[in-house]
Amino acid sequence: MGLGGVVIIENASEIINFYEVLEVNPEAAAEEIKRSFRRLVKKYHPDHNAERTKWAEAKMRVILKAYDTLMNENERTEYDRKLRPYLRTNRDPYRENLAKRTEDPAAQARLILYNLLNDKPKDAVEAYERMRNRDANFEVWQFLDHKDYLDCEFLLGEEYERQGNWKNALRFYENVYNEERNSPLRFFLEEVKDRIRDIYCKKVARRCKPLEAVKIYEKVMAMGVSKKTEAYLHKKIAESYFKANLEKKARYHLKRAFELEPKLKGAQKICEKLSVDN
Numbered sequence: 001m002g003l004g005g006v007v008i009i010e011n012a013s014e015i016i017n018f019y020e021v022l023e024v025n026p027e028a029a030a031e032e033i034k035r036s037f038r039r040l041v042k043k044y045h046p047d048h049n050a051e052r053t054k055w056a057e058a059k060m061r062v063i064l065k066a067y068d069t070l071m072n073e074n075e076r077t078e079y080d081r082k083l084r085p086y087l088r089t090n091r092d093p094y095r096e097n098l099a100k101r102t103e104d105p106a107a108q109a110r111l112i113l114y115n116l117l118n119d120k121p122k123d124a125v126e127a128y129e130r131m132r133n134r135d136a137n138f139e140v141w142q143f144l145d146h147k148d149y150l151d152c153e154f155l156l157g158e159e160y161e162r163q164g165n166w167k168n169a170l171r172f173y174e175n176v177y178n179e180e181r182n183s184p185l186r187f188f189l190e191e192v193k194d195r196i197r198d199i200y201c202k203k204v205a206r207r208c209k210p211l212e213a214v215k216i217y218e219k220v221m222a223m224g225v226s227k228k229t230e231a232y233l234h235k236k237i238a239e240s241y242f243k244a245n246l247e248k249k250a251r252y253h254l255k256r257a258f259e260l261e262p263k264l265k266g267a268q269k270i271c272e273k274l275s276v277d278n
Contacts, residue, residue: 015086018066018079026080030071037067055163092118105131109143113152121159128156141175147187150176154188161195166203170196177223193223201236210244231261239270250274 019026022036040063042048049056069075095114101107108131115124131138140156141149157172173192180189197220205213217233217240225233234257241250251274257264271277 015083016062016066017083017087018070021062021066022070028070033067033070037063051167052164055165099127105135105138106143108138109140109152112140112156113144113148116152116155116159121155121162124156125159125163150179150187153179154192157192157195161199166199170199170204173199193225196220196223197225197229201233205236205240210240213240214244227260231257231264232266234260235264235267235270238274242270242273247274251276 019028022028022033022040024032024036028036041060044056044059044063046053046056046060069079095111095118098107098111098114108127112124112127112131115121115127128140140152144152153172153176157169157176160166160172161169173196176188176192177196180186180192200216200220205216208216214237217237221230221233234253238250238252238254238257241247241253250270254267254270254274254276257267
């Protein structure tokens with residue numbers, strides 16, 4: 001069950017299903033709710049999700065709100081009173097049917113795509129991670145046609161990027177890139193190249209050791225970039241080599257950067273460090 005929605009709204013125009021949040025049935029007793037709550041805290045606590053702390057904090061806020069509500073007898077009674085009519089008027093039979101078929105990986109792959117296409121990306125990620133926890137070899141491409149698979153992978157990457165999980169975002173984006181780069185039908189190629197470049201350059205490389213960062217910049221360059229972007233990447237490589245005390249290589253790449261873009265911006269500091277006139 002997904003952690004859908006964002007907040008419980010007083011006018012009940014949108015209500016989170018707290019039973020789904022805590023992964024229990026509406027008839028669950030307090031002891032069962034406590035057990036599930038403890039398990040979810042271990043899974044989603046920010047201390048256990050260092051790569052996506054903001055996402056984990058948001059998860060925990062919803063989990064805590066659900067727990068506090070369902071463990072208070074009076075609040076739970078009032079919540080149930082609001083939830084029942086909301087569920088009756090907001091049913092989605094197709095989604096419900098797929099969600100029930102938890103042992104059917106093809107149904108779960110379609111559920112993941114359906115949630116992504118119907119503005120429920122968090123639920124999609126929950127379903128995907130649940131399937132991966134059950135079977136480490138589960139992938140949506142095994143059960144969807146080519147176009148649906150590409151849509152699903154791109155949108156999963158987009159949601160993981162939104163959550164700050166760069167590792168998974170890159171995995172999905174690179175899957176799409178590798179699938180499309182030699183294909184005559186290119187639905188996402190340029191968009192996904194830009195996203196891969198931005199994550200690697202603005203998020204990942206900054207946290208790496210200098211020579212690891214060089215490999216990342218070279219990897220992005222090998223994907224094929226504009227002349228201006230290539231100059232920027234050579235500048236970043238020069239900065240990384242300088243940090244690694246490899247000034248000769250740093251000078252070479254800085255020179256290459258200015259050959260590609262004579263008016264290259266943001267190079268003043270590295271030029272001063274290398275005593276190069278820009």
